[in-house]
Amino acid sequence: MNITKENIDALNAVVKVEISAADYQEKVEGILQDYRKKADVPGFRKGHVPAGMIKKQYGKSIMIDEVNKLLQESLNNFLTEEKLDILGNPLPKMQEDFNWDTEDFSFEFELGLAPEFDVDLKAKKKITQYNIVADDELLDKEVENLQKRFGKLVPQEVVEEGFTVAGTFTNEEKAIENKTTIELNTIKGKVNLKKFVGKKVGDVIELKSKGLFDDDHKLMAALGLTHDEIHGLEIPLTFTIEEINVTELAEINQELFDKIFGADVVKSLEELKAKIKEDAEKQFLAQADQQLLNAVTEYLVENTKFDLPADFLKKWIATAGENPLTPEQANEEYEKSEKGLRYQLIEGKVLKDNELQINFDELKDFTKGFVKAQMAQYGQLNPEEKELDDIVQRVLSNQEEAKRLQEQLVSKKLLDFYKENITFKVKEVNYENFVKEVYK
Known part of the structure; x- marks a missing residue:
């Protein structure tokens, strides 16, 4: 041979x-x-x-x-x-x-x-790293939300702005008949809101699905439909009012603090806000980190130049699936996947050149931390080591779950590496402005 x-x-x-x-x-x-x-x-x-x-x-x-x-x-x-x-x-x-x-x-x-290339981590135009802070406006809003959650509903006869109404959405064509509760401050637009104000129990309101709520996910819950079913949905709706309530806010006192956090954990409004701020900024940090990783990814793909064997890859794509593709279809698939392929090569280069590959022990430790966090959400704060090890073993025996956790660990390693080796432009913003700038 x-x-x-x-x-x-x-x-x-x-x-x-x-x-x-x-x-x-x-x-x-x-x-x-x-x-x-x-x-x-x-x-x-x-x-x-x-x-x-x-x-x-x-x-x-x-x-x-x-x-x-x-x-x-x-x-x-x-x-x-x-x-x-x-x-x-x-x-x-x-x-x-x-x-x-x-x-x-x-x-x-x-x-x-695979092409040979170098990855330059010295960004000519600095990438923005967001530091999201919980400002006073957000803290006041969260305090009010807690007061609402632990407050009590008081029945009312006539709908006014800020009230909560319960009732049934219907649409005969789509076979929709779904009971739901609506907070009127989630209704989008003055025209829609006016249709509710002044109404009583038993009244029927004619509405349209498009632009009804300030968030399409709320429309999904209100109609009992899936995400795919509400995408682009434009249908007439009727809403029959069955209850009208206003929330009487809970008083800000020790009884409220104890209900939220347990006895004597928080003892004042200032401590309550400090606790809310701490918890909120932990969540904000995760979002800021994900945005930073996305921004670095975009930067590296745009600024790391190398050629690919495009003609070969198109031929390979045409034959790789269960059903052969035409040259036009293969070209379209290549265009869709080229950016992802480029980042895979860049990511692999960064991991290899900087010895960031993970081993099984690291994956086990990472999985253990993930499991402990999950258990803590259900009140299991001090699980035994053997119980943890058994759960970790079961989780990692699932190939899809193991792959997902491995990808998360790789992303964490890369993010830590980027934070140490790239100079960012740090920008402090509140959450509202972060959303406006990043998801505009």
Whole structure:
């Protein structure tokens, strides 16, 4: 057997695999002998069927099978031994004059090679790192929300702004009949709000789904539909009022503090706000970190220049799925995936050059921290070590879950590395302005 590689250019190569009869004949003969021992052919005793008959019936198919196995094994070994960093999978080159009726065979495979490049972490235009703070306006709003949550509903006869109404949304065409409760401050637009004000129990209000709430997720809950079902939904709705209530705010006192945090954990409004601020800014930090990772990713993709073996990748995409794609479809898929592929290569380069790869012990520790956090949400603050280890083992035995956690750990390592090695422009904002700037 002879395997050679010819570089077409920096990103494309052809591997040629030459297989002779000596490479596979002994294995084929051994399989034929085994077939002969087991063959049950009328007119012959078992194990005494003529070898020529067995060879004539099975020889070619066995030979083809063994050549293909040998070809795949030798090609994989060659790629490993040569340490070739390829994109996609090798693509066999079609040979019009190929013939299985010979003894010696020659196969050729196209390779798409990963480009060589450097990653520059010295951003010319500094990336913004947001420090999201809980300002006084947010803290006052959260205090009021807690007062509402622990307050009591007082029935009313007539709807006014700021009230809560319970009732049923209906639409005959979409078979919608869903009971829900609406806080009127979530209704979008003065026109919609006016339709509620002044109404009583039993009144029916005509509405439209589009632009009804300040958030489409609230429309999804109000109508009992899925995210896909409410996307672009424009239908008439009727809402029948069944209850009208106003929330009487709970008093800000020790009784309220104890209900929220437990006995004597918080003892004043100032301490309450400090606790809210601490918890809110922990959540904000996670969002700011995700935004920072996204911003670095965008920067690196835009500013790390290298070519890809585009023609090869398009051909590979056309044949990689269950159903072959047309050249036009493959080109469209390539355009969709090119940016992601570029970042995969950049991420791999950063991880390799800076020895940021993770090992199984790190993944176990990370998973343990994740499990402990989950358990703490349900009041299990001090689980036993054996219980934790058993849960971690079960979680990591699920391949999809293990992959998801591994990706999270890689993202954390990358983010920590970027924070240490990139100089950012730090900007302090409240949450409202962060949302405006990042998700505008």
